[in-house]
Amino acid sequence: MFAELLQYLLSGLTIGAIYALAGLGFSIIYNASHVINFAQGEFIMIGGMASATLTASGVPLPLAILIGCGGAMLVGVLVAKFAVERARDASTVTLIIITIGASIFLRGVAELVWGKDFKRLDAFSGETPIQFLGASMQPQSLWVVGTAGVLIVAIGLFFAKTLTGKAILATSHNRLAAQLVGIDVKRVVLASFALSAALGAVGGAVVAPITFSYTEMGIMLGLKGFTAAVLGGLGHGPGAVAGGLIVGVAEALGAGYISSAYKDAVAFVIILAVLLFMPNGLFGKRGTERV
Amino acid sequence: MNALLHGRLTGLLALAAVIAVLPAFLPNNFYLDIAILAGFNAVVCVGLNLLIGYAGQISLGHAGFFGIGAYASGVLVGSYGWPPVLALLAGAVFVGLLAFLVAKPILRLKGHYLAMATLGIGIIVSIVLRTESGLTGGPDGMMVEPFRIFGVELYGEKVWYWVVGLLLVGVVWLSLNLIDSPMGRALRAVHGSEVAAEVVGVDTARFKVLVFVLSAVFASVAGSLFAHYTGLITPAKADFFKSIELVTMVVFGGMASTFGAVVGAVVLTLLPQALTVFQDYQQIVLGGILMATMVFMPKGLLPTLAALIPARRRA
Numbered sequence: 001m002f003a004e005l006l007q008y009l010l011s012g013l014t015i016g017a018i019y020a021l022a023g024l025g026f027s028i029i030y031n032a033s034h035v036i037n038f039a040q041g042e043f044i045m046i047g048g049m050a051s052a053t054l055t056a057s058g059v060p061l062p063l064a065i066l067i068g069c070g071g072a073m074l075v076g077v078l079v080a081k082f083a084v085e086r087a088r089d090a091s092t093v094t095l096i097i098i099t100i101g102a103s104i105f106l107r108g109v110a111e112l113v114w115g116k117d118f119k120r121l122d123a124f125s126g127e128t129p130i131q132f133l134g135a136s137m138q139p140q141s142l143w144v145v146g147t148a149g150v151l152i153v154a155i156g157l158f159f160a161k162t163l164t165g166k167a168i169l170a171t172s173h174n175r176l177a178a179q180l181v182g183i184d185v186k187r188v189v190l191a192s193f194a195l196s197a198a199l200g201a202v203g204g205a206v207v208a209p210i211t212f213s214y215t216e217m218g219i220m221l222g223l224k225g226f227t228a229a230v231l232g233g234l235g236h237g238p239g240a241v242a243g244g245l246i247v248g249v250a251e252a253l254g255a256g257y258i259s260s261a262y263k264d265a266v267a268f269v270i271i272l273a274v275l276l277f278m279p280n281g282l283f284g285k286r287g288t289e290r291v
Numbered sequence: 292m293n294a295l296l297h298g299r300l301t302g303l304l305a306l307a308a309v310i311a312v313l314p315a316f317l318p319n320n321f322y323l324d325i326a327i328l329a330g331f332n333a334v335v336c337v338g339l340n341l342l343i344g345y346a347g348q349i350s351l352g353h354a355g356f357f358g359i360g361a362y363a364s365g366v367l368v369g370s371y372g373w374p375p376v377l378a379l380l381a382g383a384v385f386v387g388l389l390a391f392l393v394a395k396p397i398l399r400l401k402g403h404y405l406a407m408a409t410l411g412i413g414i415i416v417s418i419v420l421r422t423e424s425g426l427t428g429g430p431d432g433m434m435v436e437p438f439r440i441f442g443v444e445l446y447g448e449k450v451w452y453w454v455v456g457l458l459l460v461g462v463v464w465l466s467l468n469l470i471d472s473p474m475g476r477a478l479r480a481v482h483g484s485e486v487a488a489e490v491v492g493v494d495t496a497r498f499k500v501l502v503f504v505l506s507a508v509f510a511s512v513a514g515s516l517f518a519h520y521t522g523l524i525t526p527a528k529a530d531f532f533k534s535i536e537l538v539t540m541v542v543f544g545g546m547a548s549t550f551g552a553v554v555g556a557v558v559l560t561l562l563p564q565a566l567t568v569f570q571d572y573q574q575i576v577l578g579g580i581l582m583a584t585m586v587f588m589p590k591g592l593l594p595t596l597a598a599l600i601p602a603r604r605r606a
Contacts, residue, residue: 036403083582090589092402093349097542098585100535105578112571223414223531230407261422268411275408276396 003134008256009249010132014141014210016248017148018044021203022225023232023240024155025196031172031235032192035084035095039103040200041222042110046072047201048213049110052119061124069201075106076197080190103218110215121208140209147206151199152241158195159237168192172235220264227267231274233281243282246270299467302550306463310456314449323448325564330455331517333556336540337462337549338509343538344546345470346502347482348398349406351534352413356386356507358420358529360514362427365435365524370426375438379515383508390507394500410531417530432525435518451520458516459553462509466549469505478502482547543584545591554593 022040029037050068055061079102087098124143129136159165171178171188179185204213204221211217228247232239247267254266274281317323335357342348363382367373373381397408420427427433438445445451469475477498480488488495518524527533536559544555562580566573588595 030403036406083586086586087589090585092406093343093538093542093546094585094589096349096351096406097539098582100539101578101581101585103578104574105582108572108574108576108578111574219531223410226407227411230404234403259422262418265415265418268414272408272411272415275400275404275411279400279404281404 004256006133006135008252010135010137010141012249012252013245014144014248015207015251016245017145018203018207018221018244019224019228019247020241020244021148021151021199022221023228023244024152024237025199026225026229027232027235027237027240028155028168028192028196028199030229032168033080033084033189035099036226036234037079037084037193037196038096038099038222038226039079039106040196040225041218041220042103042106043072043076043197043200043218044204044207044221044225045110045213045215045218046075046106046197047204048121048208048211048217049114049119049204049215050201051205052121052208052213053114055121056119065202065205068205069198072197072201073194076193077190080193084193085186085189103222107215107218114215116215119208119213121205121213123209124206138210140206144206144210147202151202155195155199155237164188164191224267227271231271231281233283236281236283239281239283299471303460303464303467306550306553307460310460314452320448323452325560327448327451327455327520329557329560330452330459331513331520332537332540332560333459333553334455334462334513335510335537336544336552336556337459337466338506339537340541340544340546340549340552341466341469341478341502342506343541344548344552345475345478345482346499348499348503349402349409349538350503350506351406351410351531351538352416353409353506353510353537354529354531354533355413355416356390356510357514357517357533357537358416358524358526359386359389360511361435361518361524361528362420362433362514363511364515364518365433366426368436368519369433375436375515375519376440379512382515383511386511387504387508390504391500394503395496398496398499398503410534413529413534414531417526420529421526427526430526432523432527435522435524437522438516438519445519454516455520458513463549463553470549474498474501479547539581543581543591545593545595548591548593551591551593555591558592 022044025040025043026036029035029040047065047068050071051061051064054064054067059067079099083098083102084095087094090098123138123140125139127138129138130142159169167178167183168188168191170181170183171185175185178188224247225244228243229240231243231246232241247270250270251263251266255263313326314323317326335353339350339353342350360379360382363385364375364378367378367381368375393412397405400408421430445454477488477493480491480493481495481498485495514528517528540555540559541552542555543559544553545551563573563577566576569576584592590598
């Protein structure tokens with residue numbers, strides 16, 4: 001009974017950690033540019049595919065992750081530079097379509113490079129399950145949760161301590177004022193895209209041994225990340241992390257106790273309920289667009 | 292006013308004329324089939340454009356309403372022996388009620404929050420259709436019986452072409468009239484500034500709900516007829532990508548332009564057909580075109596072209 005619940009909680013936290021990273025990625029970009037980047041899931045896919053295929057061809061794992069991460073950052077910067085930056089004054093709908101276009105484009109490229117098959121990445125430290133109060137856990141789950149935790153703390157420090165981080169924060173509060181004090185707003189947007197691409201790619205790499213990698217994997221992960229970000233209140237970093245964990249755990253509980261077929265619907269039912277009763281998300285300040 | 296009325300009629304007549312002469316230029320049923328699919332998409336897009344283009348409210352879940360219409364017809368006619376017309380109406384009424392129930396709380400939301408909420412509804416609908424396989428045939432979809440009315444069975448591309456053509460002209464006519472009615476003016480006021488609209492006494496909530504329900508019902512009716520036409524429906528017709536496709540058609544053709552929505556639907560239905568030549572590059576080209584259009588013509592195709600023709604009235 002308890003062991004079962006614990007089992008669901010553990011698997012929920014594992015996948016929730018990835019949603020949290022994706023949600024955090026949405027929030028960082030939203031803060032810097034007020035764009036919801038629907039290609040966020042594609043960064044996760046790039047990280048997963050790159051690390052799976054590179055290790056398969058003999059590249060050591062850390063290097064493979066690093067290359068995947070670098071590739072995703074480059075892609076992120078290109079999306080920001082060639083699509084989002086040029087559509088600066090476009091409406092919300094237009095920006096949504098642009099990033100959706102980018103995600104279809106990237107998926108097409110990925111299919112060309114990697115094919116449509118599932119790719120396998122070995123678990124980082126073996127597959128002997130760890131027993132814990134009657135529940136068992138893959139060691140890879142620890143890698144996922146641990147990596148996500150470290151990244152989330154690092155992002156927090158980055159925003160609190162570094163000049164670039166503060167510049168991004170300043171831009172998110174008031175773009176014009178940030179520009180007036182000499183912040184290069186365009187570079188801030190590029191940096192935010194690179195940063196959230198890196199977050200996504202690392203997430204994709206650590207989760208790859210659990211979920212397998214395929215070119216379509218980014219879609220649902222991205223949408224769940226968006227749910228996490230909205231649940232926490234768009235642009236609210238810690239909120240996005242909490243949102244991701246809540247979505248992950250709710251999904252695992254829903255799959256365990258209600259129906260595994262409706263697992264994917266859980267996140268969207270929650271988000272609908274939250275939006276209907278708390279239009280600002282759990283931690284958000286406002287439900288309206290900033291004008 | 293007179294000029295406006297005139298412009299509206301000209302556009303409608305031009306559309307009817309194009310629909311009337313087009314079959315003469317289509318060499319075989321393959322092309323007719325594509326034209327029919329474009330017509331179905333156009334019907335949904337004209338409705339969606341009322342919501343997105345005129346009222347300024349995005350919906351990333353309209354394929355869900357299309358799907359409910361399609362499956363209502365498939366299930367009620369196939370498994371329960373309902374007459375197709377009745378099934379179509381039942382689907383439309385159900386979608387209308389559903390849209391009405393969710394519209395009020397959802398349309399309080401704005402921008403990305405509204406996008407998220409509508410996306411959620413659409414995804415839930417498609418997951419239900421995919422999962423309830425006892426009723427819907429699951430991911431493989433289900434066969435749908437032909438459409439019969441007064442004992443006559445609608446059969447073949449030629450017949451369906453005229454059915455869809457007529458439906459499209461009707462929907463465009465309705466949309467144009469609506470836009471020029473007091474309700475249309477109210478909607479545009481809502482788009483411009485909701486606060487200002489309320490100040491001058493527009494019941495913004497009521498109009499937003501109305502147009503949401505109307506566009507959902509358009510989608511449902513198109514879905515029902517589509518199901519009968521193709522004879523096979525799958526949950527893919529109700530999923531997130533279909534919703535995105537529909538929004539893209541509206542935005543690509545030109546927001547706040549009824550004919551733009553039609554043009555967008557036609558062009559983006561044809562495009563993948565043309566792209567099958569490039570099989571492997573299809574997604575790359577499609578994604579690239581989406582980005583390029585939005586970046587270089589954020590107003591959409593038709594308004595951008597219209598702006599090139601100096602000092603002419605807008606469609």
